[in-house]
Amino acid sequence: MADSELPASSLPPPAIGDGLLATDHASLTMRPMGRLFWKFFFAFWLALLLAGSGVGSAVWLHQRALDAGRDLEGGPRAAFLVGETAIVFRYGGIRALRELLSDWDAREGGAHVFVVDDAERELLGRPVAAETLAQARRLAQRPGEPRIARLERVAERDYLFFVPAEGRAPRHGAPSPWLPILTGILASLGFSALLAWYLSKPVRHLRAAFDAVAAGRLDTRIGARMGRRRDEIADLGRDFDHMAGQLQLLISSQRRLLHDVSHELRSPLARLQAAIGLARQRPETLDGALDRIEREAIRLDRLVGELLTLSRLEAGMGGTPGEETDLVELTRIVAEDARFEAEAAGRRVRFFGDGEALIQAHAELLHRALENVIRNAVKFTDEGTVVEIAIVRTSDPERLVVTVSDRGPGVPEDQLQAIFEPFFRGMSRGRAAGFGLGLAIARGAVEAHGGHICALNRACGGLQVEIVLPAQTGFG
Ligand SMILES: Nc1ncnc2c1ncn2[C@@H]1O[C@H](COP(=O)(O)OP(=O)(O)OP(=O)(O)O)[C@@H](O)[C@H]1O
Ligand SMILES: [Mg+2]
Incomplete structure (x- = not known):
């Protein structure tokens, strides 16, 4: 039993992908601008060009409309003057018109109505710019x-x-439209590139991070690379980190389990080999050796059986429907069974619970869970003390609580959660007898019923384990 003196779980867990891990995240290989960048880039650019040319055309058309009468005086005054002179011309003839025009023209601030005939001569001989004439x-x-x-x-x-x-002011040549067009194209190019880069960069980081995780570098995190972003992409980065963390935890616990299982299997196998070797060397010890071989075989069988239960629980039972079970009755049966064992060892078991507490459950699994917890209590409680098992009805009708309390040494506060891990065996008495799988199986079974299990040290000494089950539990 020398091997079992060393708690297997106390061995340092093998790190994930040791040596392979890149703690330096700068090692995330980034590809140059990907297709996403170019897609964003061209989409933005096209949108900007279309919007720019649309607005530009509208402004140009509007300007052209304004320019149509740019060299002429507009408004009701001009219309009135033009209308009046036209009437004078129609009824008074060219001489009356000429007289009226020269009279107006001679006055300071007078109305300067121009009249041009089809030979492009102005009636008073005043010069008229060709552009003004064309506009008129x-x-x-x-x-x-x-x-x-x-x-x-x-x-x-x-x-x-x-x-x-x-x-x-006399009209100069219109400014060239090419300068603003060129400036617009260059600005839209720059802006599109910036926007495409801003949007595609985190996606490239994510992709590189997924590749890194797929290559086994489970410590890859990209939260820091998202900078001060506060958007859905940054949330995606945080979700990725969470996922990678969970994966890392899961894989490291699986590896530790594998390591512990091999370690645990090795000891009985080594003892089997030793017994066979001894029997071969000294045939007179054959009987003792066969007993030993039988004990080890039984122990191996138990270990493998418990491992199978554990792995089935971890894999989930695929929603197998449970059967209607009375939790009070089930606990009473387990308590009765434990009483025999306890009384033989000078301990007592007391059960508190009455009436019925019907739940949908997998009775066999719940039985295993209760048995493991109660047998621990009987195993660890001090001689002459009582193990108390109670069904507690809380104010919440949805929850049923089973408590198992002993008067043993309890568990160090920092190990209260660890005792539910597979192969954890504390330094308490009686530890050599078990594999450290009992509570792990109990936790798996309780959680499969949608409940939870926890342990706490009692103020008066000893450990209390609480199993909380939803009243109408379905098996998940
Ligand atoms: N009632 C208790 N009082 C004190 N320590 C306990 C009690 N129950 C469990 N423990 C501690 O938790 C450890 C894990 O318990 P668990 O039932 O999983 O394993 P085990 O009893 O050692 O072996 P197994 O149940 O596989 O035969 C125990 O080794 C012990 O150190
Ligand atoms: Mg146990």
Whole structure:
């Protein structure tokens, strides 16, 4: 039994992918700009170009409409003057018109109505810019009010009436549109690249991190690489970290379990071999050796059986429906069985519970869980003391609690959770007898019923284990 003196779980768990692990996350291989970047980039760029050209065209059209009468005076005053002079011309003839125009023109701040005939001569010989004339002609042909330019046909000749805008700076050549177009294209290129980079960068980090995890580097984390982002992508990064952490925990516990199982199997096998060797060397010890071989075989069988139960519980029972079970009756049976064992060892067992507590459960598994906890209590309680088992009805009708309390040494506070781990054996008395699987199986069984199990040290000394089960439990 020398081997079992060393708690297998006290061996340091093998680290995940030792030597392979890259604690330095800079080792995450980043690919150059991926397809996502280019997709974002072209989508944004196209959108910006379309929006830019749409707005540009609208502004240009509006400007052109404004420019149509840029060199002419607009508004009701100009329309009135043009209308009046046209009437004077129609009824008073060219001489009356000329007199009126020269009279107005001579006055300070007077109305300067221009009249140009179809030979492009102004009636008073005043100079008119070709562009102004063209604008007046365009406006005179356009229907609508106010009519600030007007065409009159008298004696087979066309006369154009309009009022040039005063004090307008002479028109220079329009500025080239290419400069703003080029600036817009360059700015949209830069902005699209920046946006595409901002959106695709975390995705590339995520991808690299997934690759790293797939390659076995389970300590890969990307939370820090998300910077100060507060959006769904950053949440995704945090979820990834959580997932990687859980995976790391799961795999390390699986490895530790494998390690403990091999360690546990090795001791009885070594003792079997020793017994066989002894029997071969000294045939007269055959009987003793066969007894020993039988004991070891039984122990191996028990160990393998418990491991199978544990692995079945961990795999989940696929939602097998439970049968209706009376928890009070089930606990009473287990307590009765334990009483015999306890009384033979000078300890007592007391059961508190009455009535019925019906639950949907897998009776055999619950029986195993209760038995493991109660047998521990009987095993660890001091000689002459009582193990108390009670069904407690709380104020919450949805919950049933079974408590198992002993008067033993209890468990160090920092190990109260660890005792439920497979192969954990504390330094208490009686530890050599078990594998350290009893409470792990109990926890698996209780959790499979949707409940939970915990242990606490009693104020008066000893350990109390609490099993909490939902009243209407389904088997999950
Ligand atoms: N009632 C208790 N009082 C004190 N220590 C306890 C008690 N119950 C469990 N423990 C501690 O928790 C450890 C794990 O218990 P568990 O039932 O899983 O294993 P075991 O009893 O040693 O072996 P097995 O149940 O597989 O035969 C025990 O070795 C013991 O140190
Ligand atoms: Mg036990």
